[in-house]
Amino acid sequence: MRFVDEAVITVRAGKGGNGCLSFRREKFVAKGGPDGGDGGDGGDVVFRATERLLTLYDFRLKRMYEAENGKPGQGQQKYGRAGKDLVIEVPVGTLVYELPRDDDELAKAGLGTDGYAGMERDGALVYELPDEDEDDESEERVKEGLLVADLDHDGAEYVAAEGGRGGLGNIHFKSSTNRAPRRTTPGRFGEDKRLRLELKILADIGLIGLPNAGKSTLISAISAARPKIANYPFTTLTPNLGVVESDSGERMIVADIPGLIEGASLGHGLGHSFLKHVERTRCLVHMLSVEDVPEDGDVMAGFNLVDDELAAFDSILAAKPQIRVVNKIDLIDEEELRTLRERFDKAGVPVHCISAVTGDGVSELVAEMQRLVRELSKSEEDTEP
Structure with missing residues (x-):
């Protein structure tokens, strides 16, 4: 649609x-x-x-x-x-x-x-x-x-x-x-x-990240949504919605949000048209391609760029629960993947390493997404008068 x-x-x-x-x-x-x-x-x-x-x-x-x-x-x-x-x-x-x-x-x-x-x-x-x-x-x-x-x-x-x-x-x-x-x-x-x-779309989870991080590929892999996919920035120009249903019948709505660039909080790139949709999501899956992880220096640089733009636009957005994901691990060998995991462990940041194309790590990621949505739902019910 x-x-x-x-x-x-x-x-x-x-x-x-x-x-x-x-x-x-x-x-x-x-x-x-x-x-x-x-x-x-x-x-x-x-x-x-x-x-x-x-x-x-x-x-x-x-x-x-x-x-x-x-x-x-x-x-x-x-x-x-x-x-x-x-x-x-x-x-x-x-x-x-x-x-x-x-x-x-x-x-x-x-x-x-x-x-x-x-x-x-x-x-x-x-x-x-x-x-x-x-x-x-x-x-x-x-x-x-x-x-x-x-x-x-x-x-x-x-x-x-x-x-x-x-x-x-x-x-x-x-x-x-x-x-x-x-x-x-x-x-x-x-x-x-x-x-x-x-x-402003209402979704359980918003997929955010830099352009070409593989968000559209992931949502097409875990749901029936069929967004446009290509190897260049801003393939996704408008949000795509997908419904993910577990074996037990639990459903969650996932939104593939257009990619974010530096300066988006000022309206650069897809800027505000991106950020206004993030406001209505309950939690975020923050995706980063292995191509955007520097070989040396700050391993969190790619994640931090998007986090800074969220905080500059609205402090409430920056406070939303996040699951951090590194995608496209099929582009690196096992030794490079092991080194990548060690770098994130050293930074003290839990990260899911997946390949949306081959499916490696995707089922574990979906299980974590469902667990987080379940926890948020229970917390919201407990706080209701």
Whole structure:
């Protein structure tokens, strides 16, 4: 399945139905009072997180989502039917950002000036405009949008756009001095918003490391995922998800994350597009190719480079539990492998030496991954209130 982690869409809640202008007219009641009913409220646009979806790809194909309008009121004090809510399912882990609307879009919708689109209230549209006194932060906020929802668990919901209220029928305007009011109010417009959806994958384990460390080969070896594999940096441009199931039925979701380079915390290479996915993983498998282990000097140099970028981006990332792995041991002989193990033992760092191509050491690594996920799951259950 193609993985798409960002999409920009427009949502429009339903318009409220108009109030009804009507008077009671029956056989023996020639001049009855007003009996016009209210219009129904417009439908809301609601986002709901579901574990059935793993991608935002469908939102690249359809960009406009509209809820149903409310029905107008009728005579005999009959209220119009409310419009149905539009429920949009998104993957668990989706972030919803509200973007400012530009003049052309607002003019076409008949909504008014630039800003964050708002619902019509008391005859006027309400917007939240960026603070002109804010400099870089304000510019970045306008570009990225305002974070309004984090749908981080199955079934989480967010009302992205509220439907407009139905108009009032003329029955509401009867008074002692006006027994036959001909006044009604129209239904109000629903909220109209431009949203950016961003998916931060939720996985048990994230495979991280320098480019071309063999992460894609490993995930294809331990799961049914079939990522693109080639011998050059940045083969993996978007995360790939794989499900690993043990003989006892235990399942864990593993994410193959794009390779990291020095300066990623500043946005270099795939930079932030890499790091934002690492935030949602519970633990990490940190992979390093034997080709990136220096023959002399600091044996941890490759691992430290990635760790430093994690820490520079977010200290919480650097604190996540890690399993360190040296891959591609099929490229060295037994004597070189023994020397490599001794160097890591001397550094006091436990390391799994594997070959994702031949399968050497892979089963032991998977067992360790399952053990760590099991421990984290138990720890999370113990800390829950």
